[in-house]
Amino acid sequence: MSEWKQETYRYPASRIVEVAKALSSDVRVRILEALGEKPMSVGQLAEVLGVAQPTVSINVQMLEQADLVVSSQGANREKICAVTCRSIFLELPTRPGEGLQRIEEIHMPIGMFSHCSIEPTCGMAARDGSLIGSPDDPRAFYMPERTEAALLWFSGAGYVEYYFANPMPPGAALDELRLRAELCSEAPSFNSNWPSDISLIINDLPVGTWTSPADFGDRKGKLTPERWRSGSEYGLLTEWRITGSGSQVNGQDASPTTIGDLELSFNRPIRVRFEVSRDAAHPNGMNLFGSGFGDHPQDIVLSFVRNHEEA
DSSP states (O other), X not given: OOSOSEEEEEEOGGGHHHHHHHTSOHHHHHHHHHTSSSOEXXXXXXXHHXXXXXXXXXXXXXXXHTTSEEEEEOTTXXXXXXXSEEEXXXXXXXXXXXXXXXXXXXXXXXXXXXXXEOOSSEEEEXXXXXXSSOTTOGGGGGSGGGXXXXXXXXXXXXXXXXXXXXXXXXXXXXXXXXXXXXXXXXXXXXXXXXXXXXXXXXXXXXEEEEEEOOBBOSSOOSSOOXXXXXXXXXXXXXXXXXXXXXXXXXXXXXXSOOTTTTOOOTTSOEEXXXXXXXXXXXXXXXXXXXXXXXXXXXXXXXXXXXXXXXX
């Protein structure tokens, strides 16, 4: 690692945003300066730059993800970092969508819903496990503090609806839409045999219904704060996929709704609704987990997938 791997690193148009983000921080530029002559450990970088070692580690990771820095393990098991090249070459996009990555993701905090229909029992909790508003009071779902929610729940029928921006420019073809969220049923305290039919609806079209088997509280959620002592602890990570041939839930065919049926447009929001219908066979509510609760460090993730180059 005493020399650069290559003189010039060439980036396709689809990685411009990623590289630009990696270079947009003064700290990360200073890391590249410090590594300009020789590889250094994270500890050495922290000393040279005069910043905390965790800060260096986080920024080195971003440079690694952009392939601007490469790391290996030193003789004393420390992380040794080196730059990958002397210069970079960025290809500018020439067609709609060419400057996008193959998968563009939007992470939506669970408290950022735009519409809801909620009846008691219900509530929301912040990342530290404290309640937002009063329990079983639907008014909490209209308070400004709802944007800080890391867990929300309601029993029986109801829904929460989110507005997502469409990152695809006009003329860019989209092959697949995916949505991931951690969910479970909602029972008093918790119940290991409490099925609930949770449906995903996008732009008023049914994508598929997933039947949650339980309200999980048999153990502590991996991310759930210790302060939380109210039953529901974690959910199951569930994925809906909409393609050109139909929709799936966790890999199983769920509805005939195709990505074309959604009539996506770059200048209109994508309306995503999680709903427990009053007509469902198991209308037993829902828990929706954010990045600070449950087992998975994520909020609601909507992915835009392009499998092929533009013609």
